[in-house]
Amino acid sequence: MPKTQPTIRDVAAAAGVAVSTVSKYINGTQRFSGSVEAKLKAAIDALGYRSNPLARSMITGKTRTIGLAILDIRNPHFTNIVKGANRVALQHDYTLLLVDTEESQERERPLIEALAQRVDGMIISSRMPDDAVQWLLELSKPVVLFGRSQQFPIASVGTDGHLAASMLARHLLNLGHRRIAYLGFAKSRWNDERRRGIADCLQKAGLQLDVHDAEAPSAIAGERACSAILLGSSQPDAVICYNDLIALGFMKEARELGFRLPQDLSVVGFDNVSYAEYASPALTTVDLQSEKMGELAMTKLIAALNGSHDDEYAMLEPRLVVRESTMRRPDTSQPAGVTEMTPKTAGGRRRTGGQGA
Amino acid sequence: MPKTQPTIRDVAAAAGVAVSTVSKYINGTQRFSGSVEAKLKAAIDALGYRSNPLARSMITGKTRTIGLAILDIRNPHFTNIVKGANRVALQHDYTLLLVDTEESQERERPLIEALAQRVDGMIISSRMPDDAVQWLLELSKPVVLFGRSQQFPIASVGTDGHLAASMLARHLLNLGHRRIAYLGFAKSRWNDERRRGIADCLQKAGLQLDVHDAEAPSAIAGERACSAILLGSSQPDAVICYNDLIALGFMKEARELGFRLPQDLSVVGFDNVSYAEYASPALTTVDLQSEKMGELAMTKLIAALNGSHDDEYAMLEPRLVVRESTMRRPDTSQPAGVTEMTPKTAGGRRRTGGQGA
DNA sequence: CTGAAAGCGCTAACAA
DNA sequence: TTGTTAGCGCTTTCAG
Numbered sequence: 149m150p151k152t153q154p155t156i157r158d159v160a161a162a163a164g165v166a167v168s169t170v171s172k173y174i175n176g177t178q179r180f181s182g183s184v185e186a187k188l189k190a191a192i193d194a195l196g197y198r199s200n201p202l203a204r205s206m207i208t209g210k211t212r213t214i215g216l217a218i219l220d221i222r223n224p225h226f227t228n229i230v231k232g233a234n235r236v237a238l239q240h241d242y243t244l245l246l247v248d249t250e251e252s253q254e255r256e257r258p259l260i261e262a263l264a265q266r267v268d269g270m271i272i273s274s275r276m277p278d279d280a281v282q283w284l285l286e287l288s289k290p291v292v293l294f295g296r297s298q299q300f301p302i303a304s305v306g307t308d309g310h311l312a313a314s315m316l317a318r319h320l321l322n323l324g325h326r327r328i329a330y331l332g333f334a335k336s337r338w339n340d341e342r343r344r345g346i347a348d349c350l351q352k353a354g355l356q357l358d359v360h361d362a363e364a365p366s367a368i369a370g371e372r373a374c375s376a377i378l379l380g381s382s383q384p385d386a387v388i389c390y391n392d393l394i395a396l397g398f399m400k401e402a403r404e405l406g407f408r409l410p411q412d413l414s415v416v417g418f419d420n421v422s423y424a425e426y427a428s429p430a431l432t433t434v435d436l437q438s439e440k441m442g443e444l445a446m447t448k449l450i451a452a453l454n455g456s457h458d459d460e461y462a463m464l465e466p467r468l469v470v471r472e473s474t475m476r477r478p479d480t481s482q483p484a485g486v487t488e489m490t491p492k493t494a495g496g497r498r499r500t501g502g503q504g505a
Numbered sequence: 506m507p508k509t510q511p512t513i514r515d516v517a518a519a520a521g522v523a524v525s526t527v528s529k530y531i532n533g534t535q536r537f538s539g540s541v542e543a544k545l546k547a548a549i550d551a552l553g554y555r556s557n558p559l560a561r562s563m564i565t566g567k568t569r570t571i572g573l574a575i576l577d578i579r580n581p582h583f584t585n586i587v588k589g590a591n592r593v594a595l596q597h598d599y600t601l602l603l604v605d606t607e608e609s610q611e612r613e614r615p616l617i618e619a620l621a622q623r624v625d626g627m628i629i630s631s632r633m634p635d636d637a638v639q640w641l642l643e644l645s646k647p648v649v650l651f652g653r654s655q656q657f658p659i660a661s662v663g664t665d666g667h668l669a670a671s672m673l674a675r676h677l678l679n680l681g682h683r684r685i686a687y688l689g690f691a692k693s694r695w696n697d698e699r700r701r702g703i704a705d706c707l708q709k710a711g712l713q714l715d716v717h718d719a720e721a722p723s724a725i726a727g728e729r730a731c732s733a734i735l736l737g738s739s740q741p742d743a744v745i746c747y748n749d750l751i752a753l754g755f756m757k758e759a760r761e762l763g764f765r766l767p768q769d770l771s772v773v774g775f776d777n778v779s780y781a782e783y784a785s786p787a788l789t790t791v792d793l794q795s796e797k798m799g800e801l802a803m804t805k806l807i808a809a810l811n812g813s814h815d816d817e818y819a820m821l822e823p824r825l826v827v828r829e830s831t832m833r834r835p836d837t838s839q840p841a842g843v844t845e846m847t848p849k850t851a852g853g854r855r856r857t858g859g860q861g862a
Numbered sequence: 863c864t865g866a867a868a869g870c871g872c873t874a875a876c877a878a
Numbered sequence: 879t880t881g882t883t884a885g886c887g888c889t890t891t892c893a894g
Contacts, residue, residue: 155870155871155872156871156872156873157871157872165880165881166880166881166882167871167872167873167881167882168872168873168874168880168881168882168883169879169880169881170872171872171873171874172873172880175873177873177874178879178880179879180879180880181879181880184879184880198622199871199872200622200870200871200872201622201623202559202562202563202568202623202870202871202872203563203870203871203872203873203886204871204872204873205559205872205886206559206560206563206870206871206872206873206886206887206888207871207872207873207874207885207886208872208873208886209886211559213602213623221578221584221587221588221591222581222584222585222588222779224579224581227578227579227584228579230578230603230605231578231579231605234578234603234604234605235607238612238616243602243604243619243620243623244602244603244604245570245600245601245602245603246587246591246601246602246603247591247600247601248587248588248591250592255595259595261555262600263600265555265557265558266558266559266570266600367779367780367782367783396780396783397783399783400782400783400785400787403785422579422724423724423753423780423783423784425724425757426724426753426754426756426757426780426784427780427783427784427785428757428760428784428785428786429785430757512886512887512888513887513888513889514887514888522864522865523864523865523866524865524866524887524888524889525864525865525866525867525888525889525890526863526864526865528888528889528890529863529864529889529890531888532889534889534890535863535864536863537863537864538863538864541863541864556887556888557886557887557888559886559887559888560870560886560887560888560889561887561888561889562870562888563870563871563872563886563887563888563889564869564870564887564888564889564890565870565888565889566870
């Protein structure tokens, strides 16, 4: 059973030609006389020869493999990225070497360094601080990053987080919401951008943003953070979550706390993961085009592999997806930019002094 | 910048020893005198030497890479499998080469054949017919399959589908449901097992199963199949979906058709994907332990790589997870195994003649 | 404990 | 158009 695979040499012998001839034939590097070509073809499938990619790689220095390092394959955002990247890779005859770093800072670096050795280039999603990008460059392999680097020129892709956040905030404002909370995830590279996008918007309307932080970008973290926000003193009438997963968890817990959604509270997230649509109420969110991000990253990387220089940040456009988790404040009538005035508490603004002690 | 990586030869020169000495040092194949060891260590990190895995693989014939072929990374069931497999692989210092075959039969085989060349072993999830398993064996690489093969002795893992299905059916029966439909997915290897599990159960209660088929294992397919089932002549009071995704889509559409869940209709699925919990009503389902399946498959594969023979089918135990999408028929009172008698239609059984013409 | 030498399977000049 | 030859970077006998 463990019959050793035939080598290029066996084929050459069987066909009565030189090894280099076989090599050139396999790689289509050259044209051949009909007789030789016929003999080669015959020999090859008589022996069932398959070229050994390792040996080839060793010489060419190319593996036709792309490393993809992500934080958690279970997060649909990353799943979509993988899907998109995979599709483009397959089209170009590349294979994906996947590394799930499991949101662990320590594992990340050694894993990526090991990965670098086995691939032609890498696509990386990471929570590493911006100055750590340095050593990525030192790997001297083409790399595409998710999220812009402030200091270093490195190919990267992302979606305009400030804009996405503004869209969400403005949507809520238009619906008459005035006490808006942001349940962020500070560890993420995207968090600041999103928070600022919201805060800027609110500021123009003379409002302040109530900021909280989730301990993970997951549904369970959303559940956990819920009561402190909803039953605390700020009493938001809308909350923007760092992502859809957090939002989903938040909504579940909110319902269990007795809030009616969306009547008592509007909730939104970022990403537009597919299950947001099947939640109830279906989640209003902003589509970050995760899958396209994956495609674009892979396209950029392959271009780099083909010699094109690329230090740019490619920014995709977000799109607001309004569903059922947001609705107009029952007690307001003016569209937006109005003097805010909520009935429950006299004297507007926020910081009402809380009833929950 | 493109300074060529130092080789083992450079290290040997710098340390003033032979290449083979360096090799042995790196692989820890031997013990060394303190002086040599010190020189080696110094030379290595002076040069920043990193051993080239390709060259190593070419000799040893081992790549420390496992191929994982799945049908669709976006299906949380597979995502979980990847997660589990990845974790075990990392523990054993293996890396995952991922291939998403996108549910395509044609692509599958060439992709897997190419994959086989670059890895030490493979874990495969496929919809290929049982006789196609033959060529997998011929790849003469260790393989672990998801789902049992009837004809061939091949290592495989899965969850007891017949039992899982019975659990669901019995649960529904216990709740007083009598007109039960199965929205299956015939292309899957697991479908028959599940259908039979349900049908066997119903038969014991003197009931027949109303069988339908989804065109894909996805939420959208569940939506699409919904109206034909619910507004057709059979009028089920409970439907069992092939998986949670289909169930989620089905529930969404059912609500849009005006059905109240779970009052008018109980819905269940298979898998226990995480978002089933965040749907509303939260989905009753049966946990197939997807992540553990991934772990187990990888564990088996690594064992095989270490020389242990393994032709067995390892079966995990399913667990029923009751949530909100199932409830007792309002109009029945006896627990189970009773003479069924639904008020809407005289004369029980099913096949009531339909009012939807 | 250390070193010299022979390749792994293949590609890439260079010759013929 | 075809063949010869020299390695890619490493491991692995086999001698010292």
